[in-house]
Amino acid sequence: MPNMSLKKNEMPAQAPDVRNKNFKEVALGYTAETAVDEAKRCLNCKHKPCVGGCPVKIHIPDFIAKVAEGKFEEAYQIIQKSSSLPAVCGRVCPQETQCEQKCVRGVKGEPVAIGRLERFVADWHNEHSCDLPVKAQPNGHKVAVVGSGPAGLTCAGDLAKRGYDVTVFEALHLAGGVLVYGIPEFRLPKAIVQKEIDNLNALGVKVETNMVIGKVLSVDELMDEFAFEAVFIGSGAGLPRFMNIPGENLKDVYSANEFLTRVNLMKAYKEDARTPIAHAKKVAVVGGGNVAMDAARCAKRLGAEEVTIVYRRSEAELPARREEVEHAKEEGISFKLLTNPVRILEGENGFVGGMECVEMELGEPDASGRRSPVVKENSEFTMDVDCVIMAIGTSPNPLIKSTTKGLETQRWGGIIADENGQTSREGVFAGGDAVTGAATVILAMGAGKTAAEAIDEYIKNKK
Amino acid sequence: MYKIIRKKELNPTVTLMEVEAPFVARKAEPGQFIILRVDEEGERIPLTIADYNREKGTITIIFQIVGGTTERLNRLGEGDCIQDFVGPLGTASHVEGLKKVAVIGGGVGCAIAYPVAKKLHELGAVVHSIVGFRNRDLVILEKEFRSVSDVYKMMTDDGSYGEKGLVTDALKALIESGEQYDEVIAIGPVVMMKFVSLLTKQYDIKTVVSMNPIMIDGTGMCGGCRLTVGGKTKFACVDGPDFDGHEVDFDEMMKRATVYKEFELHEREKACNLFSKEVK
Numbered sequence: 001m002p003n004m005s006l007k008k009n010e011m012p013a014q015a016p017d018v019r020n021k022n023f024k025e026v027a028l029g030y031t032a033e034t035a036v037d038e039a040k041r042c043l044n045c046k047h048k049p050c051v052g053g054c055p056v057k058i059h060i061p062d063f064i065a066k067v068a069e070g071k072f073e074e075a076y077q078i079i080q081k082s083s084s085l086p087a088v089c090g091r092v093c094p095q096e097t098q099c100e101q102k103c104v105r106g107v108k109g110e111p112v113a114i115g116r117l118e119r120f121v122a123d124w125h126n127e128h129s130c131d132l133p134v135k136a137q138p139n140g141h142k143v144a145v146v147g148s149g150p151a152g153l154t155c156a157g158d159l160a161k162r163g164y165d166v167t168v169f170e171a172l173h174l175a176g177g178v179l180v181y182g183i184p185e186f187r188l189p190k191a192i193v194q195k196e197i198d199n200l201n202a203l204g205v206k207v208e209t210n211m212v213i214g215k216v217l218s219v220d221e222l223m224d225e226f227a228f229e230a231v232f233i234g235s236g237a238g239l240p241r242f243m244n245i246p247g248e249n250l251k252d253v254y255s256a257n258e259f260l261t262r263v264n265l266m267k268a269y270k271e272d273a274r275t276p277i278a279h280a281k282k283v284a285v286v287g288g289g290n291v292a293m294d295a296a297r298c299a300k301r302l303g304a305e306e307v308t309i310v311y312r313r314s315e316a317e318l319p320a321r322r323e324e325v326e327h328a329k330e331e332g333i334s335f336k337l338l339t340n341p342v343r344i345l346e347g348e349n350g351f352v353g354g355m356e357c358v359e360m361e362l363g364e365p366d367a368s369g370r371r372s373p374v375v376k377e378n379s380e381f382t383m384d385v386d387c388v389i390m391a392i393g394t395s396p397n398p399l400i401k402s403t404t405k406g407l408e409t410q411r412w413g414g415i416i417a418d419e420n421g422q423t424s425r426e427g428v429f430a431g432g433d434a435v436t437g438a439a440t441v442i443l444a445m446g447a448g449k450t451a452a453e454a455i456d457e458y459i460k461n462k463k
Numbered sequence: 464m465y466k467i468i469r470k471k472e473l474n475p476t477v478t479l480m481e482v483e484a485p486f487v488a489r490k491a492e493p494g495q496f497i498i499l500r501v502d503e504e505g506e507r508i509p510l511t512i513a514d515y516n517r518e519k520g521t522i523t524i525i526f527q528i529v530g531g532t533t534e535r536l537n538r539l540g541e542g543d544c545i546q547d548f549v550g551p552l553g554t555a556s557h558v559e560g561l562k563k564v565a566v567i568g569g570g571v572g573c574a575i576a577y578p579v580a581k582k583l584h585e586l587g588a589v590v591h592s593i594v595g596f597r598n599r600d601l602v603i604l605e606k607e608f609r610s611v612s613d614v615y616k617m618m619t620d621d622g623s624y625g626e627k628g629l630v631t632d633a634l635k636a637l638i639e640s641g642e643q644y645d646e647v648i649a650i651g652p653v654v655m656m657k658f659v660s661l662l663t664k665q666y667d668i669k670t671v672v673s674m675n676p677i678m679i680d681g682t683g684m685c686g687g688c689r690l691t692v693g694g695k696t697k698f699a700c701v702d703g704p705d706f707d708g709h710e711v712d713f714d715e716m717m718k719r720a721t722v723y724k725e726f727e728l729h730e731r732e733k734a735c736n737l738f739s740k741e742v743k
Contacts, residue, residue, distance in 0.1 A: 171682050173500055173507070173547040210549035212682055216486050238684035242696060249689060249696065249715055251722040258685035266506060266679070274531060275506040275679075276726035350718035397683055399701070 003040035006109030011116055016330035020300050023185045023269050026327065032070070035120040039067035042112045045104050050114060053102035055446030056154070058082040060099060060114055067117055076125040079118060084157030084200065085150065085445065087126060087192045088179060090119025093442045094321050126195045132202045139163035141459050144228035146213045146400065149177020150441045151234035151432025153200060154448030160203040162456055167228070169211040174265060177236055178441070181265040184294050186301070190264070214399035219407070219428060229462070230427045230455045233415060234448060237396045237433035243286070247344030248390070251351045252278045256287070256295045256391035263298045280387030282306045284355055286341055287391030288313065293324040295389045296333045307333050308383070312340040312360050312373045338362070338373065342380070344388055355383045394438050404428070412437065421451030429455055464544035468521060473603040476528050477571050478537050479513070485520030487550045493578040494556030494673065494705055497522060498681040500547040501535045508532050509678045511575040511704070512551060522550070525574030525603070531730030538738060552681045553704050556648070556671070558582050563589040565637065565644045567630050567659055568608070569651020570596060575673055576650040577604050584611035591642065592616065593633045595655070599624035631658050644668055649708060653717050660708030670708035674699045676716060677723070690716050
């Protein structure tokens with residue numbers, strides 16, 4: 001008997017005024033009971049539109065049917081065939097524009113809570129199952145993956161499942177890329193990321209940390225000297241942008257990357273942390289994407305009295321997920337929209353003493369249909385802030401490009417790759433933010449998956 | 464994990480460690496640096512590569528005990544392991560083609576200036592070295608430095624060893640006596656590099672300094688180490704650490720370096736207390 005409720009089962013969560021003082025996970029997840037109940041809302045459509053909305057094509061109605069029967073491990077096995085990081089994706093995918101957007105139940109009422117169910121199944125598996133994944137029969141071929149973010153990990157997982165001997169090279173001391181240094185603990189607990197990486201290790205994937213490819217070893221050396229037959233580059237887009245306005249080098253002006261790396265990777269929020277961070281009172285976060293929301297919510301949790309998002313367009317144009325904007329508002333983050341900083345003012349001892357801004361208005365739509373912001377005349381005003389975090393975007397790090405001969409890139413630094421991830425160099429594939437510029441976790445995973453297939457084809461056809 | 468195979472105290476506050484890190488040793492060049500984490504809870508700190516041995520696969524670091532992390536690092540002994548050790552990072556010093564160079568080292572900066580002087584000497588350049596310390600007890604690498612220098616000037620603030628005075632006094636005297644340098648390379652405290660640069664600017668001698676801002680990742684992903692060079696923002700970890708001394712905004716750099724001063728004092732106290740407890 002299907003559950004015909006028009007609404008999703010609610011996800012229990014920490015109350016806003018409690019959670020904005022701790023770094024524990026905000027959303028608490030379904031219980032077995034609410035998961036089974038939610039799963040019964042799925043109509044198991046014949047044409048499965050939801051699968052088409054998933055970048056890694058999880059067999060959604062099949063796994064949900066297993067959840068409805070209470071067979072959670074079987075549900076996990078179905079997801080695991082298509083996705084290497086379900087506990088991560090169930091949490092951070094923008095399902096509203098992917099699988100859930102295509103759900104038939106969403107036409108009249110709310111779609112099935114596919115993301116929440118995926119999360120439930122993955123968490124259930126990680127908690128209850130002690131079965132190690134079955135390693136594939138080795139096929140004798142070696143592949144190197146550069147970068148251990150979502151693209152690299154997915155590519156590595158898929159290749160390992162096909163029998164490849166895969167080594168992932170990571171520049172930092174911990175694997176996970178943006179999953180460990182960027183997305184905060186309260187959205188994605190690091191223990192969950194580690195568990196997913198342990199699952200990959202069990203599949204035979206080796207992870208070498210502290211290996212900055214382009215410095216320690218070049219892509220050419222990986223192929224010529226270390227006999228990797230193919231290389232996947234998933235090095236992301238980690239180079240922060242600054243506004244190049246006066247005062248940007250004052251003390252307590254951060255790039256969001258630096259602020260989030262200190263908080264998340266180095267755990268600077270902990271009382272006994274050895275890595276310092278500003279505990280400012282009045283923080284401005286410049287930008288309107290998910291990274292800006294993450295930085296603002298972290299600043300609040302570090303004890304800031306006022307945290308303000310400063311964005312040059314209006315609310316409708318905020319690039320962050322709706323849900324993140326709502327969460328930020330609930331937690332007491334203010335929004336100063338149609339506002340742009342022009343100068344950061346110096347306070348005492350070279351610290352930030354304020355920020356001079358101008359008001360903006362939206363002009364006529366440009367060629368791309370976007371209304372670009374224009375400065376309002378004589379609208380200068382000063383914000384009283386003691387810390388500024390710049391979250392205005394990132395671009396691909398030029399290190400790999402500058403050390404790999406014959407690897408073609410776009411003018412803005414993105415690696416040029418075809419729809420299968422093939423670059424201008426034979427045997428070298430790329431995907432994720434390194435190719436597209438800053439995008440989403442799931443798109444990076446989709447690119448990793450596609451490239452794994454292409455690498456498999458390439459190596460099979462080589463002889 | 465990266466094993467410490469040799470440890471030597473160079474003076475009461477400066478320690479040398481030779482660390483097994485074959486992948487770093489393969490490519491290390493003078494002027495580059497590593498980032499290390501002492502243990503699982505540790506912060507990431509940058510240290511310049513003082514020497515390397517490609518055959519043995521080792522990297523030598525020389526550090527001054529200035530805070531919590533260096534205090535903890537100094538507690539490790541031969542046979543112990545450092546949690547993380549990544550490099551070589553940054554751009555190597557450009558030393559090719561130089562015929563006559565003045566290399567200036569200040570304090571523990573001599574540990575970084577020495578491999579540069581050594582490389583220049585190997586390439587056949589004439590090397591005039593000027594080193595400065597606060598007093599006799601703090602002198603390091605004298606023998607090593609002398610062996611690669613055509614002229615070696617030792618300066619101490621209190622005159623307890625060598626000549627009394629600053630490195631800039633010695634450099635000025637050499638230039639005034641008619642010595643002509645293709646380049647001056649200055650490595651040491653920021654304030655020393657600033658005054659060397661101000662001096663050489665008067666004589667229009669190209670001057671390279673090695674900057675040591677706060678770093679986190681050391682791979683160009685955060686901008687924590689940014690500084691202004693010739694009016695433009697640069698990341699010391701990828702664009703440097705060597706920069707044209709006549710272009711660097713030293714005052715801004717000195718201010719930025721003090722951002723976590725209070726936290727650091729507290730951390731050092733914590734580390735010292737921790738160890739004094741252990742001893743009991």
